[in-house]
Amino acid sequence: MTETFNITVEPLGRQVQCRADQDILDACLREGVWLPHACTHGTCGTCKVQVLEGDVEHNDASTFALMDYERTEGKTLICVATPTSDVTLEADVDVEEGVEFHPIRDYTGTVAAIEDCARGTRRLLIDLDQDMVFNPGQYVQVSIPGKGVHRSWSMANPPGEPNRVELQIRNTPGGLATEGWVFKDLAVGDRLQLVGPYGRFFLREARDKPMVLIGGGTGLAPLKSIVRHVLETGLPHRLYLYQGARTEADLYDVDFFRDLEKQFVEQFTYRPCLSDEEVDGYGHGMVTDVVASDFDTCRGHTAYLCGPPPMVEAAIKTLMKKRLFPRDIYREDFFDASDKATGGVRSPLIKTT
Ligand SMILES: Cc1cc2nc3c(=O)[nH]c(=O)nc-3n(C[C@H](O)[C@H](O)[C@H](O)COP(=O)(O)OP(=O)(O)OC[C@H]3O[C@@H](n4cnc5c(N)ncnc54)[C@H](O)[C@@H]3O)c2cc1C
Ligand code: FES
Incomplete structure (x- = not known):
């Protein structure tokens, strides 16, 4: 059985359990401990935290987003880092008035439609087996069958349509998920695994400026x-x-x-x-x-x-x-x-x- 560690998130004082093969962000977001993140693949640096106690594997954090000297100073990117012991970390948690965050969950969906909507661009409609609660602007991660990886795609549908996800996907030449799957084998009726909602790019309703x-x-x-x-x-x-x-x-x-x-x-x-x-x-x-x-x-x-x-x-x-x-x-x-x-x-x- 995979070992599980205790993660303490400061300054919130919250504790979550994280498996040795699970990234720390995933463990936190599933438990409703919302921490800043954007790309969720170790590239943008938004999820950088200070490890106060314990040890982590940095895994495939980009060397540009997490520099060598930062690793030495005990920083890590929690969207890719996994624990190798109990960990206490300090995150830059910004409190925003009027913003509600929703825990991430696993979803299964069925491809209901595939449309070539523009040159090299496909729209996918995916019916979810259960409703997803999210903020408009957030994204999901979709597992790429047989590849052991996932890709992030933003939801184009509003939260008022919680049981259907609309994705708009551009074909990337040489891309594993796009050229190698979405624009190749993916078919109506296929079953997909998704996780979400992710990201902090979403409407701030309370800000009523133009x-x-x-x-x-x-x-x-x-x-x-x-x-x-x-x-x-x-x-x-x-x-x-x-x-x-x-x-x-x-x-x-x-x-x-x-x-x-x-x-x-x-x-x-x-x-x-x-x-x-x-x-x-x-x-x-x-x-x-x-x-x-x-x-x-x-x-x-x-x-x-x-x-x-x-x-x-x-x-x-x-x-x-x-x-x-x-x-x-x-x-x-x-x-x-x-x-x-x-x-x-x-x-x-x-x-x-
Ligand atoms: C938050 C977020 C939301 C997103 N939402 C959308 C969306 O709504 N719609 C959308 O179309 N895209 C979106 N993207 C981009 C999407 O996640 C994928 O990156 C994109 O679809 C390409 O995936 P792929 O697997 O086909 O390409 P990949 O296999 O990831 O390859 C991408 C490119 O990198 C090159 N490459 C691969 N490995 C290396 C390497 N080691 N060194 C140098 N080059 C390399 C490949 O040749 C290719 O040109 C989003 C990304 C983020 C972070
Ligand atoms: S590096 Fe972008 S969210 Fe972790």
């Missing part, structure tokens, strides 16, 4: 969840959604958002943008350039950014020039295995999400 949402590629997914949640539950937030892609063939859900825009004229503005072609009805240029030309200032707004790490970094620079600062910016970087290997670590400019 929101600028910027998504690149499938970075649209969590933003769709947020937009639908706000509009379908009658929340008051004013929404400006920017969707960036290279060409019209790379965009999806355009009609869906245009219909929403007609329905919520006063509350919702939708701006699809194309960087590589000029087409009537679309913003032209990098999505960040279109945002920059639309807003004289972003002061007094909040922003939600999601997509490839370079797009997220560019969006932060644009927003800061427009007088929006880190405390009002939430980000989700779609880090993948190449970022882990090459050090696609977030800018130290901003710590929020």
Whole structure:
């Protein structure tokens, strides 16, 4: 039987049991001890803690996110670290008013639909065997059959649809899970194992400032969840959604958002943008350039950014020039295995999400 250790989380004073083959974050999130995390694969550094007592294996923490000197100082990344003894750790737990966190759980689902919604992009609808409670913007980890690994994909459906998960997945050339499975063998009716909900990129309902949402590629997914949640539950937030892609063939859900825009004229503005072609009805240029030309200032707004790490970094620079600062910016970087290997670590400019 696998050995189990006691993990004490300071300054909360909470204790959880963690198996020797279980990452510490997983043990905490299952027990409702919410600790900051973003990528959950040892790449972004958000889950870094100080080990005060005991020993851990760092496993495959990126050497960019957890430097050698930090390992010597007793730091670790709990999304990949496993205990080899009882452990006491100190985490940077930020308390946010009006935010409710939901414990992660294991789910089984059945693929109900697969749609090629844009070039190299698939939408999956997965029916869950039991409801999942989550915040709009969060993600799930899906086990890749026969590979012993999982991949993170954001939920595009709102929490009001708790028994069905919509995923929007971009094909990554050479990608184990995408080219090697989702775009190859995966079929309607297949059974899947999922774990969630993860992440701290989600709507802060209590903050009722106008929101600028910027998504690149499938970075649209969590933003769709947020937009639908706000509009379908009658929340008051004013929404400006920017969707960036290279060409019209790379965009999806355009009609869906245009219909929403007609329905919520006063509350919702939708701006699809194309960087590589000029087409009537679309913003032209990098999505960040279109945002920059639309807003004289972003002061007094909040922003939600999601997509490839370079797009997220560019969006932060644009927003800061427009007088929006880190405390009002939430980000989700779609880090993948190449970022882990090459050090696609977030800018130290901003710590929020
Ligand atoms: C929080 C979060 C949410 C996400 N949500 C979404 C989403 O909603 N939709 C979406 O499309 N994606 C999303 N992603 C990205 C997703 O998790 C996967 O990373 C992506 O789908 C690629 O998976 P893959 O297994 O196909 O590629 P991988 O096999 O992981 O490979 C990715 C790339 O890295 C290269 N690579 C692999 N190993 C190495 C190595 N050792 N050194 C250098 N390069 C290497 C591969 O050739 C490939 O180009 C999200 C990521 C995060 C962190
Ligand atoms: S959440 Fe652990 S390194 Fe990103």
